[in-house]
Amino acid sequence: MDVRQFEFFSAVASELSFTRAADRLTIAQSAVSAGVRALENELGVELFDRSRRQIRLTSTGELLLPKVREALDAVNGVRDAAEETTHAITGSIVIGLMTSVTLVNVPRLLGLFRTGHPGVGVRLRAARRGSAGLLDELATGELDLAFLALSGPVPTQLVAAPISSSPMVLVVPADHRLATAGHVGLDHLDDLAPEEFIDLPPGYASRQIVDETFAAAGLERRVMIEVSDIGTAAEYVTNGLGVALLPEFAARDARNVRRLPVAGMPDFTVYLAASRTRRLSAAVRAFIDLALADDETGAIR
Structure with a gap:
């Protein structure tokens, strides 16, 4: 086995696709497939389950992947030491x-x-x-x-x-009851709780900031629309579908909305x-x- 085979295995494990791994490594897919198969033959194990439309790591592959990446890190350390002599x-x-x-x-x-x-x-x-x-x-x-x-x-x-970083702002339609307010403080959260919110799904940092802020205040809110692209969230407010608490940069170009600073909320x-x-x-x-x-x-x- 050689380092190149390890690199092929690691790339395919990351992409779960021989085609994408080949693109990432900028070599032919056939070379990646052959290298992984040669590694499997040498080790006497199956590293990937190829029986489905999308390949998956076998249990043996999952066990060996961290060790292969440790080996690649060690090899790269040798390369780095050599490169330091040539700058x-x-x-x-x-x-x-x-x-x-x-x-x-x-x-x-x-x-x-x-x-x-x-x-x-x-x-x-x-x-x-x-x-x-x-x-x-x-x-x-x-x-x-x-x-x-x-x-x-x-x-x-x-x-x-x-x-x-970017401060969090409350984004509301231009004709919203809070549109003329200069800012919103955390003491106004109970007034916001009944609103219908547009937000990102759980796992996104801006969603976590808002969820934690409401939880700390002992309040629940209704997230009616979830969008995975933070750059489009404010457009839903523009079209009257709810309000949103977003980083200021994400609402900067939205039309027909008001952006109200939120005092006391952590920055994004x-x-x-x-x-x-x-x-x-x-x-x-x-x-x-x-x-x-x-x-x-x-x-x-």
Whole structure:
């Protein structure tokens, strides 16, 4: 068995697709399939259940995957040590992000990174289940880094640095009874509880902020419409379908609504996060250094 076979296995396990794994590795699908099959033959086990439309890891595959990724981390450590002598960083990074969260200028940041480190390949993966999903993918090693939002303290399994934040606002139709209010305080939550809310599904940080705020006040609310794209939530308010508590940036361009500051509610904060238990490659460390650089670069906000 060789390192390349491990890389094929890890990529297919992340994507649950030989086609997507081949795209991620920028090689032919036949080569990925052959490499995984060769690894299975050498180990004498089946790593994937191919009997269904979408492949799945077998129980043996699930057992071996963390060990394979540990081995890949060790190999990458050797590469990094060698690269330090030449000052040239190579490798690849997989970064998760919330595509509609515009607080981080990811395209500009990636452009700057490519200019400085042309030998590093970067792959972006959109959040499937909000920040909760990104947390899970960091833990399993499917992601090296993630731009995610957190409510409350940083989980112990992460190393994370805040990148940018946005205050929460109450978004109401222009003719709503609260439209003329200057702001809303937490002491007004009981007045909001009867409203019909538009929100994101559980697992998304903005939803968690609002749910925790109402729970702390001992109140329940009615979420009538759930949307997975934070960038469209305010449009439902525009069309008279309810009210929403959202980060200010997500409602900035909505028409025929009023955005009321909410005093006392935590801000929506985006962090750059990595797993605390996984070794950070030279490429990952270089990306972190760039992302956390002074705002003078214009890369972040």
